[in-house]
Amino acid sequence: FGIFTAAALITSIGDGVASIMGVGLGRYHFPKKSSKTIIGYVSGFLASFGVGFFALWLFEPHITLLKMIIIALSGALVFLIIDLLSLKIDDNILNPIFCSLIMAFLYIVL
Numbered sequence: 001f002g003i004f005t006a007a008a009l010i011t012s013i014g015d016g017v018a019s020i021m022g023v024g025l026g027r028y029h030f031p032k033k034s035s036k037t038i039i040g041y042v043s044g045f046l047a048s049f050g051v052g053f054f055a056l057w058l059f060e061p062h063i064t065l066l067k068m069i070i071i072a073l074s075g076a077l078v079f080l081i082i083d084l085l086s087l088k089i090d091d092n093i094l095n096p097i098f099c100s101l102i103m104a105f106l107y108i109v110l
Contacts (some may be wrong), residue, residue, distance in 0.1 A: 004100050009051040
């Protein structure tokens with residue numbers, strides 16, 4: 001349950017923070033012709049890591065701190081990579097699927 005809660009929070013809060021920070025403070029666009037900004041990417045990644053870690057800490061208290069950090073970091077990285085790729089499929093569809101798959105895989109393997 002904690003993994004999927006973390007993935008849902010990563011995709012909703014991370015995307016929201018990236019948008020708000022990117023529009024409000026972003027000056028440097030990446031790629032150049034995109035409306036997405038570097039500050040949006042960074043703030044989305046940090047927010048994703050934070051909410052992912054918090055959800056794991058809250059709902060999966062039995063796992064180790066290192067495992068929580070690795071799983072939350074992987075979810076944030078997947079979020080960032082999907083955001084950077086700017087595929088034709090909406091990232092709001094891809095993020096929950098791939099974040100939860102990668103995080104669940106690491107939860108089982110670690």
